[in-house]
Amino acid sequence: MNLAEKIDKILANEVPFLEVAIYYLDFTVYFANLLFPLFLFLSVIWFTSKLANNTEIIAFLSSGVSYYRFLRPYMIGATIVCIGAFFLGMYLAPIASQGFNDFTYKHLKKGKKAYENTNVYRQLNENQYLYVGYFNVTEKTGTNFTLEEFDGPKMVNKISANRIQFNEADSTYTLFKYKERRVGEFGDELISEAKRDTIFDFDLDDLTPVKYIAETLNLNELNDFIAREKEKGSSYISRYEVVRYKRWSLPVSAYILTIIAVAVSSVKRRGGMGVNLAIGIAIGMVFIFFDKIFGTLAEQSDFSPFIATWAPNMVFAVLAIYLLRNAKR
Structure with a gap:
């Protein structure tokens, strides 16, 4: 279905077949990682509903086996899936x-x-702060550039320019309408030039932070990246931390959804498997809704990313306990 929607753009851009094949391999892994708890949830409902419709669960429990013993193979399977999903x-x-x-x-x-x-603000280190009003990624040029240096609470140097241009050939920067203010003990020194070529310690990535950068880093890289971004005073810390905490919360959600799936589908219903699947899909959609709402709330406000990513698990853990107790009866 995705290929049918994208085929016109792929053909119009004359994308090589190998790139398309690699893209759909990445596409499969990318969405499998995002949706595996839901896939596991629905598969458990389908399998358990088949057992319930054939009255095999009733026979199993009537033989004197406890409901928790019946649940054990599901939890073992969920553990194996979660370990694989973690890595x-x-x-x-x-x-x-x-x-x-x-x-x-x-x-x-x-x-x-x-x-x-747009409006990129970065703390490069303890003393330096960078601001760019707008940076064009294609042309590698920015407007309203400012670089400020402090010694404690006191500003000691400020560089500004109407436009900044990155030169790939020698990794230098060209500043247009360059102005520099050097704050001295007995007076300030003002420097103004129409154009100046110079070298800075910061990287081009500091001028153009990528939206999805956190998603592309493994666990160790992500932890180091977030630590560096906190030092720089990045305004996207909440977004990065949501990505980090989700990598821990998603495997745990598989356990919770497995318990809910077994509790919902182990009861034989008049409508059969269709009713169980309908209930399961409804619960799954509510879980995704909670996950998206809390994630967006954390990214766009001061709401705690930790609470945002774990709140759906906590809410559904309570639901899982309630459903499990009713199913045992």
């Missing part, structure tokens, strides 16, 4: 995310922004 999310999915997003913005979303290139 998938921490190490393999970031590689797939890089390829998926690169292909998307290169061939399918031409003209759309993959970069946070």
Whole structure:
């Protein structure tokens, strides 16, 4: 279905077949990582409903086996899936995310922004702060550039320019309408030039942070990246931390959804498997709704990313306990 929707753009951009094949491999891994708890949830409902419709569960429990013993194979299976999903999310999915997003913005979303290139504010280190009003990724040029240096609370140097241009040939920067203010003990020194070529310690990535950068980093890289971004005073810390905490919460959600799936589908219903699947799909959609709402809330406000990513698990854990107690009866 995805190929049918994208085939016109792929053909129009004359994308090589190998790139398309790699893209759909990345596409599969990327969405499998995002949706595996839902896939596991629905598969458990389908399998358990088949057992319930054949009255095999009633026979199993009537033989004197406890409901928790009946639940044990499901939890063992969920553990195996969660271990695989953990390594998938921490190490393999970031590689797939890089390829998926690169292909998307290169061939399918031409003209759309993959970069946070408007009002970029960065703390480069303890003393230096950078601001760019707008940075054009294609032309590697920015407007309203400012670089401020402090010694404690006191500003000691400020560089500003109407426009900044990155030169790939020698990794230098050209500043247009360059102005520099050096704050001295007995007076300030003002320097003004129409154009100046210079070298800065910061990287081009500091001027153009990528929206999906956190998704493309493995566990260790992501932890180091977030630590560096906190030092720089990045305004996207909440977004990055939501990505980090989700990598831990998603495997745990598989356990919770497995318990809910077994509790819902182990009861033989008049409507059969269709009723169980309908209930399961409804619960799954509510779970995804909660996950998206809390994730967006954390990214767009001061709401705690930790609470945002774990709140759906906590809410559904309570639901799982309630359903499990009713199912035992």
